[in-house]
Amino acid sequence: MNLEQALQLLKDKGYKYTGKREEMLKICADERRYLSARDIMERMRGNYPSLSFDTVYRNISTFVNLGILEETEFDGEGKFRLSCSTTGHHHHIICTSCGKTISVPHCPMTVMPNVAEDFVVTGHKFEVYGTCKACNE
Amino acid sequence: MNLEQALQLLKDKGYKYTGKREEMLKICADERRYLSARDIMERMRGNYPSLSFDTVYRNISTFVNLGILEETEFDGEGKFRLSCSTTGHHHHIICTSCGKTISVPHCPMTVMPNVAEDFVVTGHKFEVYGTCKACNE
DNA sequence: TATTAAATAGGAATTATTACGATTATGCAA
DNA sequence: TTGCATAATCGTAATAATTCCTATTTAATA
CATH class of the missing domain: 1.10.10.10 (Winged helix-like DNA-binding domain superfamily/Winged helix DNA-binding domain)
Structure with a gap:
């Protein structure tokens, strides 16, 4: 957007x-x-x-x-x-220092074993944290 | 533990x-x-x-x-x-109503494409949220 | 038992966020 | 263009989670 x-x-x-x-x-x-x-x-x-x-x-x-x-x-x-222009559902690698992100189209939910038949799943969160090149220097 | x-x-x-x-x-x-x-x-x-x-x-x-x-x-x-008795690294499905969890040994980082060569990765978070059977009734 | 450093109480300070009544400004219609 | 109704904003107070600080208490051990 x-x-x-x-x-x-x-x-x-x-x-x-x-x-x-x-x-x-x-x-x-x-x-x-x-x-x-x-x-x-x-x-x-x-x-x-x-x-x-x-x-x-x-x-x-x-x-x-x-x-x-x-x-x-x-x-x-x-x-x-x-909101990212990345079409559809995605996740992020996030620099915890400056907030910069890299989008990751891969979603772990697609390969999640269905161990949760007793749960009504309402959402999930997958984020990778780190520091970007600029913040590392 | x-x-x-x-x-x-x-x-x-x-x-x-x-x-x-x-x-x-x-x-x-x-x-x-x-x-x-x-x-x-x-x-x-x-x-x-x-x-x-x-x-x-x-x-x-x-x-x-x-x-x-x-x-x-x-x-x-x-x-x-x-801490769970689950050996080693794991994630959780969490009931946001009562805090009850199900452990998930599967970790999305193992299949993450290495798009982050510019990032020093320091951590990640993968959690599935929902409501458990008891809380749904 | 006496000593010492860690642990705690009690409450103030901080930080992020939400709430709310009074005021201001936008969109629209006359 | 002007006036109106309502949304948006201000200024500030209230909440809520967490941290900080000092005096006091307590657990470990010499």
Whole structure:
């Protein structure tokens, strides 16, 4: 997904256009890696010095619900990135230092032995963590 | 791992025996599923009404470092369980309602394409979430 | 039994996130 | 273009999980 698609989707769904929403999405589109809510707030402070937590968290939540952002959680906080263009279901190798990702189309669920007949499976998480080349230097 | 092994390991490593540590481990050994720090505290309040956060969190941290407890994180909080007897590396299917688990010896890393030559891989997480039979009723 | 270092209590501090009433701004229709 | 209804935002308080800190207590052992 790119910025234009994200803004169009918001419009189609009847959400109002605001400068803050555009800037949030712009930041995510420019960086294309996992950012925390605080990361996003910090990058917006220049243009919107009086930005509220509420605005950022509520908009993030909206974007996640619409599929504009992908969400995960590690190091004790939520992380968000613009949904990958990778078609369909995928996983990530994630740099825990800068949030940069590599997409992995391979999903372990396809080869999971069906040991869980007693479980109603609602989801799964497969992530590989490490540090990227740039962060290693 | 069982209660006796855990207590022995603590002793071998030079940690002091305390009733609180034994009870924490007893709770984990009896339940054998993922519990939050708060879950553990609540179960101890009867015997130790003046139990401190610090005690629980510090002991959990000690136990995790010694490999007595396995740690994960979902629903915004840390979860802990007595290390499985399953030999070696494994993953879990986890009931997000009660913390009950099923061990899965299969690890997706063994079949991961090596797309990460630019990454120094430090870890990974593979968990399947759902609700168990008992919680579904 | 006395000593010493580890463990704990009690509560304050931190951090991430959510909640909420008051205010402001967007989209739309007259 | 203006006014209206409602969504979005602000400012801040509330929550919730976790960590930190100091005085006190306790387990191990000499």
